[in-house]
Amino acid sequence: VMSGSYYLADVFEYFEPLTSRIEEANYGEGMIAGLLEPGRAERSNGEIIGIPYGIDAYGLMVNNELLEQAGVEPNFETWEDVLAACAVIEEQLPDIACLSYPSAQPEQSPTFFIAIYDGTYINADGQYELEADKAAAAAEVVGQIWGYLPPNGLALTFEEAGQIFMDGQSAMLATWPSFVSTALDDPETSGVYGKWSQVPFPGKGFPWLSLWNLFVPKASENKDAAWQWIQAFAGEANAKEWYTKYGIGSVWQSTYEDEELAAAHAHQWPALVADFSRAKNPPLSGEAQDFLAATLIEIATGQKSAEDGIAEVNEKWQTIPVPPAILEVAAGAGFQAQ
Incomplete structure (x- = not known):
């Protein structure tokens, strides 16, 4: 059994189809809605090849006490709404940064772009x-968001971005929730204990998904044993224990319906x-995403205009082949132009 995610698309053809096994075991019953759909559980040649087991999605955490002091309600449908709130926070709380974010992690730079951009990524010819217009407009907003980062905000690691929020020095934090939730809820060390909450990630696009999948390589000598192990490890029976002991995000709805856990995490x-x-x-x-990420930082x-940057992305992307597995997912998830 092998663990991975969408970045392995170039080798998806070497993984065993699992659709029939899923159907025979009724395996997806009880999962969070949509996790076996294209763009989530990995697919190849029309078959599901990946079994989701560890989930996270980019989140927006807010300091409710600071927002109340600034007179801001955290009801953000778009990132333009967040920008409007940032302007108020900057005026009302001049010593507080509006937003903290791991800007020193270059691979994270598509975060806001994919949340804002609601266009396609692959054209009708499969490239x-x-x-261009939608993407440039989204990239322009990304630059405006970065303008509200802390004074040293262009070089924040995950740890530094989280610490700024935890110390009450920023009103909001955008990051992977699993990286910070436990620390934010620690009454001994967190300056925002009892004061923070998570709000829906804004934007007409989508929050970035981190969804680990388990694959069975076609070269596996005992595929039946591999499937049994996947069900035992990733199945619903162990989900609560894996979450509470090891922080592995559960893909099963029942975990989030557990009364004790739900009460503790109601915020x-x-x-x-x-x-x-x-x-x-x-x-x-990986190559296409890395070039987009580097350009978005610029x-x-x-360092360059949104229009010029997106034009460079499209020019570079013409030289990068689209793996068949990604083309299949894009068509099924509405990411390809018709």
Whole structure:
């Protein structure tokens, strides 16, 4: 058994189809809605090849006490709504940054773009291509968001971004929830204990999904044993224990319906689970995603205009082949132009 995610698309053809096994075992019954759909559980040649077992989706955490002081309600449908709130926070709380975010992690730069952009990623000819006007408009907003980061906000690691929020020095934090939730809820060390909550990730696009899958390589000598192990490890029976002991995000709805756990996480789970159902992976190979990420950083830091940057992305993407597995997912998830 092998663990991985969408970035393995170039080798998906070497994994065993699992659709028939899923159907025979009725395996998806009780999963969070949509996790076996294209863009989530990995597929190849029309077959499900990946079994989801560990989930996270990019989240937006807010300091309710600071937002109340600034007179801001955290009802954000779009990132333009967040920008409007940031302007108020900057005016009312001049010593507080609006937003903390791991900007020093270059691979994270598509976070806001994919949440804002609601266009396609692959053209009708099966080649990577963004809708230029929509993409440039989204990239422009990304740059505006970066303008509200803390004074040293262009070089924040995951740990530093989380610490700024935990110390009460930023009103909001955008990051992977699993990276910070336990620390934020620690009454001994967290400056926002009892003061923070998670809100639905804004945008007309989608929150970035982190969904680990388990695969059975076609070269596996005992595929039946591999399937039995996957069901035992990733199945519903162990989900609560894996979450509470090891922080592995559960893909099973029953975990989030557990009365004791739900009460302890009432400030986070409603938004978290709602984001799980909306979250997707961008239909990009590693090379295509890396070039987009690097270009978005250049746009966000003012090194080039949004229009020029997106034009460069589309030009570069014409030289990058789309793996068949990604093309299949893109068509099924509405990411390909008709």
